[in-house]
Amino acid sequence: MTKKVFVEKEQLEEIVKQYPTPFHLYDEKGIRENARKLNAAFAWNKGFKEYFAVKATPTPAILQILKEEGCGVDCSTYTELMMSDALGFKGDEIMFSSNVTPKEDFQLARKLNATINLDDITHIDFLEETAGLPETVSCRFNPGGEFTINNEIMDKPEDAKYGFTRPQLTEGFKKLMAKGVKHFGLHSFLASNNVADEYYPILAGILFQTAVELKEETGADITFINLSGGIGIPYLPEQKAADVAKIGEGVRKAFEEILVPAGLGDVAIYTELGRYMLGPYGCLVATAIHEKHIYKDYIGLDASAVNLLRPAMYGAYHHITVMGKEDQPADHLYDVTGGLCENNDKFAINRMLPKIDIGDLVVIHDTGAHGFSMGYNYNGKLRSAEILLKEDGGTEMIRRAETPADYFATFDFTGLFKDVK
Numbered sequence: 001m002t003k004k005v006f007v008e009k010e011q012l013e014e015i016v017k018q019y020p021t022p023f024h025l026y027d028e029k030g031i032r033e034n035a036r037k038l039n040a041a042f043a044w045n046k047g048f049k050e051y052f053a054v055k056a057t058p059t060p061a062i063l064q065i066l067k068e069e070g071c072g073v074d075c076s077t078y079t080e081l082m083m084s085d086a087l088g089f090k091g092d093e094i095m096f097s098s099n100v101t102p103k104e105d106f107q108l109a110r111k112l113n114a115t116i117n118l119d120d121i122t123h124i125d126f127l128e129e130t131a132g133l134p135e136t137v138s139c140r141f142n143p144g145g146e147f148t149i150n151n152e153i154m155d156k157p158e159d160a161k162y163g164f165t166r167p168q169l170t171e172g173f174k175k176l177m178a179k180g181v182k183h184f185g186l187h188s189f190l191a192s193n194n195v196a197d198e199y200y201p202i203l204a205g206i207l208f209q210t211a212v213e214l215k216e217e218t219g220a221d222i223t224f225i226n227l228s229g230g231i232g233i234p235y236l237p238e239q240k241a242a243d244v245a246k247i248g249e250g251v252r253k254a255f256e257e258i259l260v261p262a263g264l265g266d267v268a269i270y271t272e273l274g275r276y277m278l279g280p281y282g283c284l285v286a287t288a289i290h291e292k293h294i295y296k297d298y299i300g301l302d303a304s305a306v307n308l309l310r311p312a313m314y315g316a317y318h319h320i321t322v323m324g325k326e327d328q329p330a331d332h333l334y335d336v337t338g339g340l341c342e343n344n345d346k347f348a349i350n351r352m353l354p355k356i357d358i359g360d361l362v363v364i365h366d367t368g369a370h371g372f373s374m375g376y377n378y379n380g381k382l383r384s385a386e387i388l389l390k391e392d393g394g395t396e397m398i399r400r401a402e403t404p405a406d407y408f409a410t411f412d413f414t415g416l417f418k419d420v421k
């Protein structure tokens with residue numbers, strides 16, 4: 001089984017003439033079609049809205065495309081709020097799902113009239129004192145224990161730092177009501193990168209049931225339920241993509257069974273997907289610049305963990321295609337590495353690939369979300385450019401590559417690097 005890159009070799013060779021590798025390439029057509037599929041899958045819910053998790057791909061041109069497809073944004077920091085504001089996201093188009101939140105962040109969220117999703121019961125007083133309480137407040141639920149699908153443990157919410165406990169939700173809602181809050185949302189994020197089509201329906205069932213109980217216990221007016229992020233993508237070639245139409249139907253079934261009979265049929269469903277919205281529609285394009293044969297065979301790329309941290313950080317699998325060699329036998333065993341002075345800077349370990357020659361274009365798949373954005377500057381390596389492959393087949397640079405001057409910019413007060421270009 002294999003995975004296909006969204007761009008052909010000849011087209012990529014043209015792009016590389018204009019923009020030197022490494023760079024992240026994004027597929028506008030794929031992003032738009034996928035966003036439309038999500039919106040269609042939840043069209044049965046009249047308040048449905050996807051708030052794209054900005055942290056996944058904080059690039060203005062990408063957020064703009066999603067905005068045109070009807071998405072809002074989910075921010076968790078001051079700068080993410082600033083970016084969203086600059087792009088014209090207004091008020092209830094911005095969800096603010098933060099944790100360990102500095103007061104300046106809450107103040108900006110309130111100024112922009114974003115919908116605030118509180119991570120903790122102590123944040124009620126903190127928000128009131130620092131920025132004032134809005135009319136609508138959402139609370140993040142952590143049910144604790146283990147989260148299972150078909151008896152398989154998906155994650156352990158009891159070990160996660162996020163959210164209110166179940167008793168804290170009741171107490172928090174009552175407290176917020178006493179302080180004049182009029183409308184409520186409920187949010188939870190139980191497992192990340194889940195390709196099981198049951199994930200959202202099971203999570204929805206938990207949240208819907210909790211909403212019914214909270215309404216009975218407190219009389220709160222619950223206006224939305226936020227299923228957050230977590231729908232996964234098939235990083236591995238043998239994995240199956242989530243079927244979003246089926247997921248939408250599963251959530252609808254839970255909605256009709258639990259919320260409608262409780263008089264909560266007007267509740268809006270929100271999502272905060274990141275990975276699902278962008279992951280497959282970005283790739284990291286690199287060039288093989290060295291080969292090395294010692295106890296193992298290595299291929300060195302001009303990209304490194306600075307451009308894509310997931311393999312080094314989590315041992316995450318990212319599929320690799322050697323452009324133009326898709327049909328050649330994968331009969332060479334390689335470690336594919338970057339050049340950081342860290343032995344975990346490897347995009348692949350013991351990967352069977354076709355023979356790679358110096359100068360080959362090597363494409364690392366599924367970097368559209370949590371790819372560029374997790375990057376860093378270790379070893380003084382610079383961040384790459386981001387290029388958009390437009391629907392009409394043209395390309396546009398949507399972020400330039402860093403230069404040494406960017407790297408030294410935070411020493412501008414010293415005068416040491418003022419002549420650096």
Ligand SMILES: *Cc1c(COP(=O)(O)O)cnc(C)c1O
Nearest residue numbers: 053097228229230272273274275
């Ligand atoms: C990271 C995050 C998301 C997006 O998660 P994905 O796995 O990319 O879908 C959504 N909501 C919150 C609060 C997050 O922290």
